[in-house]
Amino acid sequence: QQPVQSPQAVILREGEDAVINCSSSKALYSVHWYRQKHGEAPVFLMILLKGGEQKGHEKISASFNEKKQQSSLYLTASQLSYSGTYFCGTDRTGNTPLVFGKGTRLSVIA
Amino acid sequence: EPEVTQTPSHQVTQMGQEVILRCVPISNHLYFYWYRQILGQKVEFLVSFYNNEISEKSEIFDDQFSVERPDGSNFTLKIRSTKLEDSAMYFCASSPYETRDRGSSSYEQYFGPGTRLTVT
Numbered sequence: 001q002q003p004v005q006s007p008q009a010v011i012l013r014e015g016e017d018a019v020i021n022c023s024s025s026k027a028l029y030s031v032h033w034y035r036q037k038h039g040e041a042p043v044f045l046m047i048l049l050k051g052g053e054q055k056g057h058e059k060i061s062a063s064f065n066e067k068k069q070q071s072s073l074y075l076t077a078s079q080l081s082y083s084g085t086y087f088c089g090t091d092r093t094g095n096t097p098l099v100f101g102k103g104t105r106l107s108v109i110a
Numbered sequence: 111e112p113e114v115t116q117t118p119s120h121q122v123t124q125m126g127q128e129v130i131l132r133c134v135p136i137s138n139h140l141y142f143y144w145y146r147q148i149l150g151q152k153v154e155f156l157v158s159f160y161n162n163e164i165s166e167k168s169e170i171f172d173d174q175f176s177v178e179r180p181d182g183s184n185f186t187l188k189i190r191s192t193k194l195e196d197s198a199m200y201f202c203a204s205s206p207y208e209t210r211d212r213g214s215s216s217y218e219q220y221f222g223p224g225t226r227l228t229v230t
Contacts, residue, residue, distance in 0.1 A: 002152075032218065032219070034221075036153075040223070040224075041201055041221040041222060041223050041224050042153060042201070042221050043221070044218045044219065044220060044221070046218075047217070047218050087152065087153060089153075089219075096166065097143060097155040097158045097166055097168075098155065098219065099155065100152050100153040100154070100155075101152065102151075102152045103152055
């Protein structure tokens with residue numbers, strides 16, 4: 001079951017914040033976030049484990065609401081380099097392949 | 111920093127031909143995957159491979175596809191009798207996934223740079 005991401009696209013000015021959401025109708029074990037720049041491979045950002053700790057970068061953080069089966073990715077003080085398409089990948093049992101959402105296209109402008 | 115590598119970066123083939131896409135996962139990783147991404151669309155899972163056998167495959171991964179780990183380092187995806195709709199970016203990924211009898215854990219998957227397959 002494919003997770004649903006929102007918004008589909010967002011445009012930010014440098015320094016602004018953004019939130020990208022990922023929702024599933026099924027119970028999740030973990031949520032993985034990736035960023036993909038045009039023509040490049042997806043780059044791992046972080047993983048949110050059910051009941052576990054969060055990993056991530058400095059100005060990019062995320063939360064995982066197990067009850068709502070929803071994860072949110074928070075981008076603060078956005079930089080031009082944050083531009084790209086953000087995908088969430090969901091894992092239902094801890095040993096299943098990731099099912100990716102359709103992505104959120106983020107554009108940061110000067 | 112170790113990384114997943116893939117060759118070739120771009121493969122052009124005629125419809126009906128066979129192609130082999132190659133990947134070298136990160137050396138101490140245990141779990142391997144193939145994904146594909148049709149231009150402008152989401153990343154789709156094809157197959158996962160663990161302990162020298164397929165552990166899971168999607169409905170996309172039909173008899174046209176096969177995977178192999180011929181020499182302990184390379185991980186290949188073979189597509190027999192390619193079709194126009196096979197044109198896509200194919201990504202290999204690997205994960206330092208622990209053995210299942212240690213309990214479930216979910217580890218990040220590291221993607222290779224991809225092979226762009228164009229079927230004409």
